[in-house]
Amino acid sequence: MTERTFSIIKPDGVRQGDTGKILARIEETGFKILGLRMVQMTSRHAEGFYAVHKERPFFGSLMEFMSSGPCVVMVLEKENAIEDLRKLMGATDPAKADDGTLRKDFATSIEANVIHGSDSPETAASEIPYFFTSLQIQD
Ligand code: ATP
Ligand code: MG
Numbered sequence: 001m002t003e004r005t006f007s008i009i010k011p012d013g014v015r016q017g018d019t020g021k022i023l024a025r026i027e028e029t030g031f032k033i034l035g036l037r038m039v040q041m042t043s044r045h046a047e048g049f050y051a052v053h054k055e056r057p058f059f060g061s062l063m064e065f066m067s068s069g070p071c072v073v074m075v076l077e078k079e080n081a082i083e084d085l086r087k088l089m090g091a092t093d094p095a096k097a098d099d100g101t102l103r104k105d106f107a108t109s110i111e112a113n114v115i116h117g118s119d120s121p122e123t124a125a126s127e128i129p130y131f132f133t134s135l136q137i138q139d
Pocket of ligand 1: 115
């Protein structure tokens with residue numbers, strides 16, 4: 001089933017100059033890019049996005065990191081998009097990420113792990129409109 005997911009190249013990925021390389025890997029894996037733009041989140045915008053992690057000890061640091069520079073936000077489409085993007089991303093902690101994953105190849109820490117991907121159809125359905133209006137999604 002064709003499915004949509006939401007992804008962010010986090011500020012570390014953009015800062016490292018890895019945006020193009022990460023986008024190429026996403027396209028080579030068969031994703032169609034339906035929406036794409038750069039955005040610098042305020043920490044309040046990041047708080048809304050990662051609200052499920054509010055009580056976690058790393059939340060303050062995560063908010064600072066996510067608002068520390070521009071990100072690239074994307075809507076991606078593919079068969080099995082949600083699971084396949086999570087596979088391409090690799091484990092949250094790059095030290096535990098498999099070979100061939102984006103986090104293994106580009107991430108530098110459990111926080112600075114270069115990419116976000118929706119983890120379920122429900123989160124994709126709420127994360128996409130958090131950043132994109134329907135007019136900004138080409139289908
Ligand atoms: P994402 O939601 O960004 O796709 P994920 O689903 O792999 O990542 P989550 O558990 O949802 O991981 O954590 C969200 C983000 O919070 C992580 O990607 C990472 O940037 C940061 N994070 C998670 N765990 C830690 C930690 N122990 N210390 C610091 N930062 C963390
Ligand atoms: Mg997550």
